[in-house]
Amino acid sequence: MSRWDGIDEFTAVAEQASFSAAAKRLGLSTSAVSREIARLEDRLQTRLLNRTTRRVELTDAGRDFLTRCRRLIDERDEALAAVQPDDSAPRGLLRMTCSVSYGERFVAPAVNAFARTHPELSIELDLDNRLRDLVGDGYDLAIRFGHLTDSRLIARRLASRRLILCAAPDYLGRRGAPRDLSELPAHDLLTGSSEHWRFTEAGREVSLRPTGRWRCNSGAAVLDAALQGLGLCQLPDFYVSEALATGALIRVLPDHRPPDEGVWAVHPHPRHVPPKVRLMVDHLRDSLSALAA
Structure with missing residues (x-):
């Protein structure tokens, strides 16, 4: 039994809020996914998910574990991709957040175009005017404006707004x-x-x-x-x-009139930026810069 067993299954169920949807995403049976997560909870001696007949919810321990699992999976996938230089296509799940109006008008169309050309990538775009905690809430990428203060994040300027x-x-x-x-x-x-x-x-x-x-x-x-x-x-x-x-x-x-504000792509500061994040940021910069041209 590998210490990795159950981590992909748990992450998929947590992100899909469904055992059947997670099984479909992983190409497994629902019973196999359920079995691996039960074994994982047994090894950890901790309940990660609360299951009802209608939905699946994370426990407090599950939410913290999910954030860590996403980092592990990203670093594992990046390590595997590093020895396959000809296969740099983004894959896995990319979780993003942006304010509602700017996201609807500019970010979502750019993200949709990116998704169309990268079918192995799943994208979750959360449009919310609240300033979300990228590290605590498990986001890979956010679009933010103006002055940035969170030292845990690295930023790249995409465009400007007035x-x-x-x-x-x-x-x-x-x-x-x-x-x-x-x-x-x-x-x-x-x-x-x-x-x-x-x-x-x-x-x-x-x-x-x-x-x-x-x-x-x-x-x-x-x-x-x-x-x-x-x-x-x-x-x-x-x-x-x-x-x-x-x-x-x-x-x-x-x-x-005040100086123009920066439109920034920000993401947590891992040792290596996953290809899915790096390529999405490049695409957003090209797309948003073209709009301002």
């Missing part, structure tokens, strides 16, 4: 346009998921904590509120570029 302060002509006609940053608190500010709005003043970056009677964590909803004349918003360029081009929104305080 923050733009703007409002509808109707609102500016009623309230007037602010002439400098000091006038912003007197205006109706449409706040989203960002806690601070960023600007430049006298050659340095400054921030403002917006307050107002309207708030939503959806950029699309903030855009709609601005189009309806409810107030000023600061949103990334991809939200507002069309409305600015048609005149439905007007830039405000353009001389105080």
